Amino acid sequence: VFNNFQIFCLVPDSVQTEDIVQPSLFAAAQPGDSVTLECYVPMDKISYMSWFKQIIRQKPRPIAVSYARLSDTMFLDEFKDNPRFKVHTEDTQYHLTISRTELSDTATYYCLTMYTNIVHFGNGTFLLVKGKVTCIMLFSLLTLLLLSLFL
Secondary structure, three states: OOOHHHHHOOOOOEEEOOOOEOOOOEEEEOOOOOEEEOOEOOHHHOOEEEEEEEOOOOOOEEEEEEEOOOOOEEEOHHHOOOOOEEEEEEOOEEEEEEOOOOHHHOEEEEEEEEEOOEEEEOOOEEEEEOOOOOHHHHHHHHHHHHHHHHO
């Protein structure tokens, strides 16, 4: 058994993005929909894989961790006993599925791997759960997203 402290206190030597592919930068869903966020990783170069959720202007929160070549995925913190979140691993796939989406699922989701103390991040997928979003709310979310890219 391991806990968040043991996993996330590893100090990487560097951070890179080229080996992780998150093909969709943006995804949209209605409340109650299921959405799968895709991530492709080089299975020959990883020690562990993880998904993070980052709400605009907040620090990223870990969702799940999987050790390479092990079938078990450990969900962390508020995602631990939440059956709406599932991770699918097969070959180079490390996909996150969120079922019965809620407005609070709106965030950027990052896939990452670690190998020999080097962390590799995907570019992230921004998930917008639409619901009854007004044009002003949508404009505000997109503005904050763009600002977070340049700040």
